[in-house]
Amino acid sequence: MKDIDMILSIVENPTRRRILAALAREPHYPLQLSKELGVSQQAIMKNLDILEKSRLVESRRENGNRGPDKIVYRPISEFTITVDMRSGMFRATLLTPDENDTAPESSDTDLEGIRRNLSEIDRQITELEELRSAMIRKRNGMIRSFMESSVAEDLDYLGRSMLYAMLNSPDHDVKYMSRDMDLREDRMNKIVKDIEFKCRNAKERMSNEQ
Numbered sequence: 375m376k377d378i379d380m381i382l383s384i385v386e387n388p389t390r391r392r393i394l395a396a397l398a399r400e401p402h403y404p405l406q407l408s409k410e411l412g413v414s415q416q417a418i419m420k421n422l423d424i425l426e427k428s429r430l431v432e433s434r435r436e437n438g439n440r441g442p443d444k445i446v447y448r449p450i451s452e453f454t455i456t457v458d459m460r461s462g463m464f465r466a467t468l469l470t471p472d473e474n475d476t477a478p479e480s481s482d483t484d485l486e487g488i489r490r491n492l493s494e495i496d497r498q499i500t501e502l503e504e505l506r507s508a509m510i511r512k513r514n515g516m517i518r519s520f521m522e523s524s525v526a527e528d529l530d531y532l533g534r535s536m537l538y539a540m541l542n543s544p545d546h547d548v549k550y551m552s553r554d555m556d557l558r559e560d561r562m563n564k565i566v567k568d569i570e571f572k573c574r575n576a577k578e579r580m581s582n583e584q
Contacts, residue, residue, distance in 0.1 A: 378468040381455065384428055389413055390421050394449065397431060401448040422447055458510055462518040463542070517541045525572045536565045 385391055392411050396402055404422060408415040425431045425447075432450045435443050454469040482488060520526065520541055526534055539551045546554075552562040 378455065378466055380428060381430075381453065381468065382466070384424065384430065385455075387421070389417065390425060393418070393421055393425065394430070397447055397449045401446045403436075403444045403446050407447075460510070460514045462521060463510075463514045465542070523576070525569070525576050528572055529569065533565055533569060536562065537569055540566070540569070 385394070389411070392413075393407055396407055396410060402410075404415055404418050407413070407418045407422075411418070422431065422433070426433060430449060430451045431447050433445050433447050436446050437443055452471050455466065456469070457466045458464070517538070521534070521538060526537055529537060535555065536551070539546075539555060543551065543554075548562050548566055549559055552559040555562070
């Protein structure tokens with residue numbers, strides 16, 4: 375799947391977002407998009423070219439019933455981007471569906487029934503988003519609290535950066551973080567040992583004070 379930075383650079387453009395929104399609804403040809411969005415056909419073609427080269431959409435030729443053939447565009451990528459920015463936290467995540475995870479087809483034509491089902495799905499999505507937001511707040515609070523502790527205060531800038539990386543990426547090892555921070559692994563190990571030593575001392579001080 376595409377790189378998150380590439381996708382963000384593509385969808386930051388409002389015209390491209392409007393084009394993608396129209397194509398997600400149904401395939402369009404350039405003149406349709408130009409009329410619907412109120413944008414020149416030249417600008418539409420320029421942005422469609424960017425989207426196609428980025429493999430977010432594809433074009434195909436269709437026979438015109440009452441005129442020449444038309445080039446029709448449709449989306450070919452699915453993804454979800456989440457960006458969390460809080461005090462002490464910034465994270466952008468790219469999620470892509472499993473290639474084998476296809477939406478079930480339905481021949482149901484009960485409009486009101488489908489709308490009720492969609493309303494229930496939207497309600498569940500909202501609940502999940504609220505739960506996610508609460509979990510992000512809890513996660514961020516734990517990180518911020520540790521970064522404001524006496525352990526962090528006793529570290530230099532590089533040490534605090536390493537401590538933040540350890541907290542923000544708890545499933546990653548030193549080798550991964552050394553690549554991410556562009557530091558030699560042996561130096562990273564030394565910093566980690568220093569952090570762990572300071573944590574043990576802080577824990578012992580707290581135990582003695584109780």
